[in-house]
Amino acid sequence: MKYNPQKMAYNPNEIEPKWQGYWEKQGFYRAEDFSKKPKYYVLIEFPYPSGEGLHVGHCRSYSAMDAVARKKRMEGFNVLYPIGWDAFGLPTENYAIRTGIHPRVATDQNVANFKRQLKSLGLSFDWSREIDTTNQKYYKWTQWIFLKLFEKGLAYQAEIPINWCPSCKIGLADEEVIEGRHERCGEKVIRKKLRQWMIKITEYADRLIEDLKKVDYLEKIKTQQINWIGKSSGAEIKFKIGKFEVKVFTTRLDTIFGVTALVLAPENSIIGNLKFKVENWEEVEKYIKEVGQKTEFERTQLEKIRTGVPLKGIFAINPINNGKIPVWVGDYVIGTYGGGAVMVVPAHDKRDYDFAKKYGLEIREVVAGGNISKEAFVDYGKLVNSGQFSGLSSQEAIEKIADWLEKKDLGKKSVQYKLRDWVFSRQHYWGEPIPIIHCQKCGQVPVPEKDLPVELPYVERYQPTGTGESPLAAISEWVNTRCPKCKGPVRRETDTMPNWAGSNWYFMRYCDPKNDKRLADPKKLKYWLPVDWYNGGMEHTTLHLLYSRFIYKFLYDIGIAPTPEPYQKRTSHGIVLAEDGRKMSKSFGNVINPDDIVKEYGADTLRIYEMFMGPFDQAIAWSNKGVKGVRRFLERFWNLVLGCRDNKKSDIEAEKKIHKLNKKIDEDLEAMKFNTTVSAFMEFVNFGLKNEGKIGRDIIKRALVLLAPLAPHITEELWQALGEGDSIHNQTWPRYDEKLVKEEIITLVIQINGKVRDKIEVEADISEEKAKEIAVSREKIKKWIEGKEIKKIVFVPGKLINFVTK
Numbered sequence: 001m002k003y004n005p006q007k008m009a010y011n012p013n014e015i016e017p018k019w020q021g022y023w024e025k026q027g028f029y030r031a032e033d034f035s036k037k038p039k040y041y042v043l044i045e046f047p048y049p050s051g052e053g054l055h056v057g058h059c060r061s062y063s064a065m066d067a068v069a070r071k072k073r074m075e076g077f078n079v080l081y082p083i084g085w086d087a088f089g090l091p092t093e094n095y096a097i098r099t100g101i102h103p104r105v106a107t108d109q110n111v112a113n114f115k116r117q118l119k120s121l122g123l124s125f126d127w128s129r130e131i132d133t134t135n136q137k138y139y140k141w142t143q144w145i146f147l148k149l150f151e152k153g154l155a156y157q158a159e160i161p162i163n164w165c166p167s168c169k170i171g172l173a174d175e176e177v178i179e180g181r182h183e184r185c186g187e188k189v190i191r192k193k194l195r196q197w198m199i200k201i202t203e204y205a206d207r208l209i210e211d212l213k214k215v216d217y218l219e220k221i222k223t224q225q226i227n228w229i230g231k232s233s234g235a236e237i238k239f240k241i242g243k244f245e246v247k248v249f250t251t252r253l254d255t256i257f258g259v260t261a262l263v264l265a266p267e268n269s270i271i272g273n274l275k276f277k278v279e280n281w282e283e284v285e286k287y288i289k290e291v292g293q294k295t296e297f298e299r300t301q302l303e304k305i306r307t308g309v310p311l312k313g314i315f316a317i318n319p320i321n322n323g324k325i326p327v328w329v330g331d332y333v334i335g336t337y338g339g340g341a342v343m344v345v346p347a348h349d350k351r352d353y354d355f356a357k358k359y360g361l362e363i364r365e366v367v368a369g370g371n372i373s374k375e376a377f378v379d380y381g382k383l384v385n386s387g388q389f390s391g392l393s394s395q396e397a398i399e400k401i402a403d404w405l406e407k408k409d410l411g412k413k414s415v416q417y418k419l420r421d422w423v424f425s426r427q428h429y430w431g432e433p434i435p436i437i438h439c440q441k442c443g444q445v446p447v448p449e450k451d452l453p454v455e456l457p458y459v460e461r462y463q464p465t466g467t468g469e470s471p472l473a474a475i476s477e478w479v480n481t482r483c484p485k486c487k488g489p490v491r492r493e494t495d496t497m498p499n500w501a502g503s504n505w506y507f508m509r510y511c512d513p514k515n516d517k518r519l520a521d522p523k524k525l526k527y528w529l530p531v532d533w534y535n536g537g538m539e540h541t542t543l544h545l546l547y548s549r550f551i552y553k554f555l556y557d558i559g560i561a562p563t564p565e566p567y568q569k570r571t572s573h574g575i576v577l578a579e580d581g582r583k584m585s586k587s588f589g590n591v592i593n594p595d596d597i598v599k600e601y602g603a604d605t606l607r608i609y610e611m612f613m614g615p616f617d618q619a620i621a622w623s624n625k626g627v628k629g630v631r632r633f634l635e636r637f638w639n640l641v642l643g644c645r646d647n648k649k650s651d652i653e654a655e656k657k658i659h660k661l662n663k664k665i666d667e668d669l670e671a672m673k674f675n676t677t678v679s680a681f682m683e684f685v686n687f688g689l690k691n692e693g694k695i696g697r698d699i700i701k702r703a704l705v706l707l708a709p710l711a712p713h714i715t716e717e718l719w720q721a722l723g724e725g726d727s728i729h730n731q732t733w734p735r736y737d738e739k740l741v742k743e744e745i746i747t748l749v750i751q752i753n754g755k756v757r758d759k760i761e762v763e764a765d766i767s768e769e770k771a772k773e774i775a776v777s778r779e780k781i782k783k784w785i786e787g788k789e790i791k792k793i794v795f796v797p798g799k800l801i802n803f804v805t806k
């Protein structure tokens, strides 16, 4: 290509598509299996291709990780930076119901649009590995994983309550319930018991906590996962209620003598069995019905006031001293947690205290140290009113009481988790069919592996059936089949999988996306995994991240995954808000479309702006002014390069600048400080434009290479304009010279109106802005300038800064 250097103006609309086409043709970003180079696997969360198109929030993560991927390639790594579509799920199904466009057609349209948008950003994805979770060649393996879980006893069916819309007659996912109402029709959502497929993630709870030690995640991500799993060590105690027994879990066995009530979950089946003995049955029954209307979320919110109703005439026996204690039913106790019952110790639990005050329960002190006439005493202390255990410390008592109960078979030490088994059924059309057959003779029969995939039938009717079953139940030619075992007539499972199913293992498929014999070639998995750096949204920390770690561990156990953990490093980015500080939403009319930004300012501007807008892990509001500022920076960079390219030699000061910039980018990119990387570059360009004579061609070349991962198009264009030939993205990442980045320290004098007031040790090349910032923050200086207007600042580099005040 020929250039006319005299006439060049920065025109991203012209150069960006040109270079995108060139890179694609050259196959620059294709990852090579088994390359001799060291591998580096960079992963972003693959998008859900919604009808709305790409969000600028997507671009934040993709641009930043693209910079990482590009830099790693230049450093000599064989980089895998893949992309695909997480395309099953509700938004598309709802869109289809609304518009009459089939989910398959809608998905294909949306994918095409996303693809066009992503390509216009010049992201260095390896498009040859593109995957789509709704493609049957892909979901065959999602189903295969389900069969393996089933085979190992980790997938089972259970009756559990789900969100139910009585008007639409469908089960709802939690995210479809907004303030207790169905988001689509506004009807009040109730709880309804349905038979659901469950996955036993609880079996892996300990390892999901323990193995966090093996990986390099942001601390807040680790903490969130640990809290979500919610492991607590304590004891399980057996309380007798007549001939029945309930098990109660507590972490405070030292307070067992202070139990003054037992509260049962409304779902606890014992209550029904006690029906004829409860003196106020009508009241109890009415209460239970009311609670049934509430979601678990509403019932267990911490700030809510607990409610309850006594079961009059019913008592439980405290096993520690055979004391009689009243029994209640209360909304805050959840049937699936613990044994569906909790003990109430008002003297030593804050919320039990409030509950006791509200309903007039006895408050019995058994740990000394507080003032229980005023408030609960929740700390450890010395036991009182506790029979033979009085006088022990709480810690000793916890051990001794556990031993005592265990000997008499009245209780034992136990561990509990907040984490529950994972509800894996959806009564929707647009998902992977669960590959199970229900046979009257043989029971639950897995679809034989050779018959996978169980294809989702392409039908015109994908509306809800109104019976609580998935729309698949209405497709008789699909539902009715033969039993693989006894050959009798049987029905297929009609529930589909949740949209987490396809995203559990997608990063494994990227290693070998076209394999039709196995999930992926074990050798390729071994070569590429674990993922070296995975960036995604903080909102996925407890669901997707935990689910996928669990499934990966399971696959490790059965010999498929090569390592115990899937992701070596996990970071997250903050969301991008609208200019008005609100969430971007069509209804607010404040959505920024990346297409518009690319068209008006160019992809390089959009990419750099999103890295520059603020600390990467924090939510930040969009700013059009900021976008314009970045575009100006790129124009200045353009001018600097073209202005200096014929210079022969660089000045030593300029050399130091570029080597320091080199070092800064090395450190900042690794630490996710994308914004400071960009500002360091801006500083360099300011320096360069003021000192054009000092910038030689070697510095210009280095600057281009350093900016290439962040702004791939403009740097390629300028590189070619210099006549350097080969693509800039094939260059080797430059190394800085230790000698040139060494900071020289000098003593900078701070004067006020010409009088020396302070001295500070600073780097020799400190800028005026930086020197001013440090100076005004000094205590000695503050008192001289406080309340005064600074008329002028005189800065003598390397020597002094003088503030002239009125």
Ligand SMILES: [Zn+2]
Binding pocket: 165, 166, 167, 168, 169, 182, 184, 185, 186, 187
């Ligand atoms: Zn509804």
Ligand SMILES: [Zn+2]
Binding pocket: 439, 440, 441, 442, 443, 445, 483, 484, 485, 486, 487, 488
């Ligand atoms: Zn059978």
